[in-house]
């Protein structure tokens with residue numbers, strides 16, 4: 252799903268109004284009705300007090316229009332205008348008048364006013380600022396936001412939590428509403444998925460407010476979120492008249508004394524994801540553990556406790572390097588020499604990344620379209636410290652461009668960058684914050700490349716399947732008990748899940764409705 256920049260949403264808004272020959276307040280009305288329907292379906296007329304805090308722009312206008320619909324349906328509302336500017340938007344004013352026509356007089360709050368009392372069982376609708384925020388809110392607005400938080404009432408934010416910018420990080424975390432739920436118009440916003448800003452969003456849902464679909468589909472975006480719909484077209488089916496050679500040979504180079512488990516996990520993952528053959532290249536101390544733990548894999552060994560040379564006679568189709576590798580001087584030299592002769596795009600993880608960070612000139616030796624899979628600390632070693640998520644993305648994009656590599660930034664909502672575009676994964680859970688899960692991901696991506704997936708598809712699809720396996724298995728084992736091996740075992744389920752059709756209402760029920 253595309254993530255649009257604020258300017259693109261404003262442009263789509265303008266285009267829709269012109270094409271459909273409607274007024275902007277009619278579009279606002281559609282948006283408000285969508286929110287009303289969402290609330291009405293859940294509240295069913297419950298007499299809970301609903302406090303609507305409305306700014307003076309179009310986000311506030313949405314809130315005012317919503318207030319009218321709630322009042323018409325008998326809800327117990329309090330409407331508060333957060334009067335932070337004299338410059339009120341046209342559609343805000345139209346909706347203010349419509350409220351007044353119905354004899355509803357909002358409570359106007361400014362810097363000198365006492366804030367309204369809010370009980371913790373009340374509901375707050377946050378329509379103070381939307382995507383038009385362009386500077387830090389005044390101190391009294393920050394105090395109001397603090398007042399909302401202190402009430403402990405449920406907060407429903409319209410479009411985005413007020414106080415969040417769409418393209419930068421706020422300097423004052425107290426100036427941001429913490430939303431329990433966000434109803435976002437037309438598409439989610441990038442900030443919902445970044446660690447610095449995602450913390451202000453409990454749950455979110457998209458409401459289709461009728462922006463022109465053709466315009467939106469023709470609009471090129473920098474950011475996309477990746478779910479099942481996006482990865483399904485990448486899937487390569489298994490054909491009947493094929494053999495193990497058809498599905499490629501993965502080579503996993505890594506392991507050192509005390510870290511052979513990493514090689515086991517990665518090698519096994521490459522087979523579990525469908526690689527026809529797999530070879531683990533490990534120091535001799537890894538020979539017996541590997542042959543025992545992954546009897547399906549072949550093993551090549553070199554020196555005793557860490558890898559001191561990387562050379563082989565096999566012809567792999569994909570190579571993953573770095574898990575458990577260690578950073579001994581001889582290993583670094585072996586990796587450097589290997590890069591001189593290797594032509595295949597690599598998947599580089601863990602100590603492979605640490606070696607590259609310590610020896611930046613090696614980065615130039617990486618074949619084009621190699622995949623680097625750093626967690627945030629490894630990323631910092633590669634690209635340097637950053638100031639907030641937007642700066643991180645900018646630096647990461649520049650790095651991926653400079654070395655023509657796919658960069659995978661691991662974490663909650665793993666982010667893949669390539670060729671100026673950013674793909675945000677939606678699978679995975681905090682149960683995966685445990686030893687060895689990254690090693691499994693390296694094996695998964697290597698195994699996909701061995702099967703012929705191009706680097707970008709292997710990265711996006713691999714991250715998705717890895718996270719989906721984590722989501723499926725966590726339901727059985729729980730967050731705390733989830734281990735990397737559990738993800739390995741669930742990779743098959745993640746594939747099968749790609750083709751599961753969402754459950755529909757039982758036919759009997761439909762029949763009854765028709766009869767009724």
Ligand SMILES: NC(=O)C1=CN([C@@H]2O[C@H](COP(=O)(O)OP(=O)(O)OC[C@H]3O[C@@H](n4cnc5c(N)ncnc54)[C@H](OP(=O)(O)O)[C@@H]3O)[C@@H](O)[C@H]2O)[C@@H](O)CC1
Pocket residue numbers: 260261263264278279282306307308309310311312313335336338340379380381382383384385386387388389409410411436437460462
């Ligand atoms: N297509 C869609 O998706 C649709 C979107 N719709 C809704 O419109 C919302 C965007 O509305 P919006 O452009 O009027 O901006 P909004 O966020 O209400 O801010 C208001 C104004 O405040 C100002 N301002 C900024 N920062 C400030 C500060 N710190 N302190 C004081 N003032 C500050 C700034 O004006 P300025 O003073 O800079 O001229 C800004 O323009 C969007 O989120 C959605 O809810 C729907 O109605 C239907 C279709």
Ligand SMILES: Nc1ncnc2c1ncn2[C@@H]1O[C@H](COP(=O)(O)OP(=O)(O)O)[C@@H](O)[C@H]1O
Pocket residue numbers: 601626661662663664665678679680681682683684685686687688689690691692717
């Ligand atoms: N909170 C989280 N939510 C979702 N996924 C997570 C979370 N924490 C970690 N992960 C995933 O777990 C994996 C951890 O990788 P990494 O840190 O390299 O682990 P290791 O080095 O132990 O193998 C990554 O794929 C990451 O995206």
Ligand SMILES: [K+]
Pocket residue numbers: 310377378379380381408409410411412413
């Ligand atoms: K808002």
